[in-house]
Every structure is written in C-alpha cells, then in structure tokens.
Amino acid sequence: MNSEPVVPNVLAVAGVDPSGGAGVLADVKTISALGAYACGVVAALTAQNTRAVTGVFAVPPAFVAQQIDTLFGDVAIAAVKIGMLGQAGVITTVADRLLHWKAQRIVLDPVMVAKSGDALLEKTAVGAMREALLPLATVITPNLPEAGVLLEGRAPETRKEMVRAAERLRGAMAHDGERWVLLKGGHLTSGDAVDLLHDGDRMIELAGPRIDTKNTHGTGCALSSALAALLPQSPDVPAAARRAKEWLNAAIRESGRLSVGSGHGPVHHFHAFAAAQQSGR
Numbered sequence: 001m002n003s004e005p006v007v008p009n010v011l012a013v014a015g016v017d018p019s020g021g022a023g024v025l026a027d028v029k030t031i032s033a034l035g036a037y038a039c040g041v042v043a044a045l046t047a048q049n050t051r052a053v054t055g056v057f058a059v060p061p062a063f064v065a066q067q068i069d070t071l072f073g074d075v076a077i078a079a080v081k082i083g084m085l086g087q088a089g090v091i092t093t094v095a096d097r098l099l100h101w102k103a104q105r106i107v108l109d110p111v112m113v114a115k116s117g118d119a120l121l122e123k124t125a126v127g128a129m130r131e132a133l134l135p136l137a138t139v140i141t142p143n144l145p146e147a148g149v150l151l152e153g154r155a156p157e158t159r160k161e162m163v164r165a166a167e168r169l170r171g172a173m174a175h176d177g178e179r180w181v182l183l184k185g186g187h188l189t190s191g192d193a194v195d196l197l198h199d200g201d202r203m204i205e206l207a208g209p210r211i212d213t214k215n216t217h218g219t220g221c222a223l224s225s226a227l228a229a230l231l232p233q234s235p236d237v238p239a240a241a242r243r244a245k246e247w248l249n250a251a252i253r254e255s256g257r258l259s260v261g262s263g264h265g266p267v268h269h270f271h272a273f274a275a276a277q278q279s280g281r
Contacts (some may be wrong), residue, residue, distance in 0.1 A: 008232035009075050010036040012225055013068070013094055014083030014111075015044035015056075015120070021266030022048075022218030027081055027225035029269035034229040034247065039075060041067040043094065044086040046120075050217055050261030053120065058086055061093040068097040079105035081228035082137075083221055084120050088128040095132035105231045108137040109224035110146045126150070135174040139237060141224045142169070144187040155187065159194065166198040180237050182206075182227070184220070197241050204238055208249045215255035215265035222267055223248050247272075 012027035020026060024040045031038035043064050047055035071077070080103050085091045098106065110129055112121040121129075126149055134140065134150075147165045148155035150172070156165045166183045173179045183196045197204040226244035234240035254271035268274065 008036045008078035008229075009039055010225075010229050010232070011039045011041065011071065011077045011080045012083065012228070013041045013043055013064075013080065013085070014221070015046055015086060016042055017046055017048045017218070019049045019217075019261060019266070021050060021260065021264075022221045023084060026218045026221045026266065026269065027083065030222045030225040031081075031229040033269050033272065034226055035233065036078075036229040038229075039071060039077065041071065043090050044084055044120075046084075049263065050265055051263030056086060056120070058090065061087075061089040064090055065093050065097050068094070068101070072097075072101040072103075077101075077103060078232040079107065079228040081107045081109065081225045082133065083109050083224065084111040085129075086120065086125070087122055088125040091125055091128040092132050095136055098136060103136075104138075105228065106137050106139075107224050107228040107231070108133050108140045109220055110140065110142050110150060111220065112146055112149060130172065134172055137173060138178060138231070139180045139182055139227060139241075140169065140173065141182045141184065141220065141227065143184045143220060147183055156183075157188070159185070159188070162188075162196055163203060166196045166203065167200075170198050170200045178237065180241075182223075182241055184223070186219075195241075195245065197238060199237070202238075204241075206241060206245050208245055211249070211252045213252060213255055214263075215252065215258070215267060217264040217266050219248065219252065219267060222251060222269065 010031045012024050014024040017023035028038040045057040144155040156162045166181045169181045181198045185194045193208050193210050195206040230240040251267035254268040
C-alpha cells in the first residue's frame with residue numbers, strides 16, 4: 001500500500017439523507033461520477049426529504065471511531081470529505097481518528113443548516129469544529145452564513161467582505177502545509193455565483209452563472225465531495241476546484257431531468273453518464 005491506486009479511494013464522513021440529495025448518499029454518487037471509489041462512514045442519521053428535516057439521530061462517537069478505524073486498517077484512503085457530524089463528541093472523535101491515521105487531503109464542509117432551514121449542527125458544537133477540524137483541513141468549503149458562524153459574526157454581504165472573510169478563515173487554519181479556503185458566494189443576491197479560493201497568498205475567483213432552479217438540495221455536499229474526489233486526480237487544488245465547480249454547475253443545470261419530491265430537488269449527479277447514454281442511442 002505504498003503507492004496510491006490508479007482509482008483513488010475517497011472517504012465521505014457525513015450524515016444520511018434518505019432522499020439521496022445530500023449527505024453520504026449524495027457524496028457516494030458524486031465521488032463515483034468523478035472517477036474515484038467511494039467509501040462512507042455514517043456520522044448521523046436524519047429523517048429528511050426535499051422539504052424538511054423531521055428528525056436527527058446521533059450515531060455514538062465510539063461507533064463512528066470504530067467505522068473509521070476498521071476502514072483505515074484495510075483501505076488506502078487518498079482523500080476525505082467531512083460533512084454533517086451533528087454533535088461535538090462526533091466532531092472531536094472524527095478529528096482524533098483522522099489525526100491518528102494521518103489522513104491526507106481533508107475537505108471540510110462545515111454543514112450547519114439544511115436547505116430547508118433546519119439545523120444540522122448543535123450550536124455548542126461550532127467551537128469543537130473550529131478547534132478540532134479546521135487545523136486538520138486541507139480545504140474548507142463554507143458558504144457565507146457558515147463563514148459568519150465560524151468567524152463569530154454576521155455573514156459577508158459583499159465581495160469585499162467575502163475577501164476579508166476568506167483571509168480570516170485562512171488565518172484560523174493550520175499554518176503548516178498547503179491549506180485553502182473555498183468560500184462559496186451563492187448567497188450574494190446579484191451577479192454571477194462567484195466563489196473565492198484563498199491559500200493565504202493567492203485569491204482566485206471561480207465564477208459561474210446563476211441557474212434559475214429550485215433544485216439546489218445538497219449542492220454544498222456535492223461540491224465538497226467533488227473536490228475530495230478530484231484532489232488525488234489533479235495537479236493542484238485550484239485545478240481540482242475549477243473542475244469541481246464546472247461539474248456542479250452542469251449537475252445543477254441538468255437537475256430538471258430528475259423528479260424527486262416537491263421541495264428543493266437534488267442536482268443530477270450522473271448527468272454526464274445520462275448524456276453519454278442519450279448520445280449513444
């Protein structure tokens with residue numbers, strides 16, 4: 001296991017959304033669609049559809065640890081995406097076990113609120129995320145409200161405020177090795193959906209058109225798991241981030257081909273395969 005396999009094994013540590021639009025099920029679809037082999041550790045259970053989260057059931061931290069230890073003891077993991085963890089005990093456990101196994105290419109999506117507006121992270125757990133997981137992350141992918149919470153202030157409302165938030169978030173991460181902030185600007189109300197990618201030196205704009213659709217359930221999960229899948233297959237973080245954003249834009253654009261629920265529908269994770277099948281007919 002000294003060399004990485006041609007097809008990288010990528011782990012998603014996240015909650016379960018039974019509708020498949022978000023969480024570990026969406027992560028598995030995304031990772032698979034982008035040419036990596038998906039593994040999953042379940043950190044929380046939800047009762048959820050496209051309209052609401054009606055219940056959250058925590059997985060005991062000891063069992064989360066057992067899942068991680070059993071997996072890493074056998075499988076060479078090339079990258080890790082962290083999504084919904086829900087509770088402080090699970091957050092510190094995940095951080096401890098990933099540190100123990102010297103996990104590489106960790107992408108942290110600081111999931112706090114579902115698209116429906118329902119809370120997915122206990123308020124008391126934000127500090128644990130800031131202290132235990134930010135120092136381990138290679139890339140963090142907060143949206144603007146999440147950035148505000150992590151920085152203990154309000155969400156950025158302008159591009160200038162986004163730049164400052166990206167700088168402050170990068171300052172809160174570890175200072176050794178390659179560390180990046182991918183601050184998502186979708187909550188800004190005007191112009192294109194511009195994300196900022198910052199490593200403490202470079203501030204790279206990743207622009208994309210706004211797509212008129214309500215099918216945005218799980219977009220944060222999809223982007224972060226796409227990034228985790230692509231990091232082992234790309235020359236650097238900016239290249240992986242650009243490709244991940246392009247893939248997500250297409251997945252959102254093609255989401256109308258699906259009919260899943262009556263609320264915020266999912267993106268089309270396998271849009272490229274569907275297009276290839278259609279063109280081959």
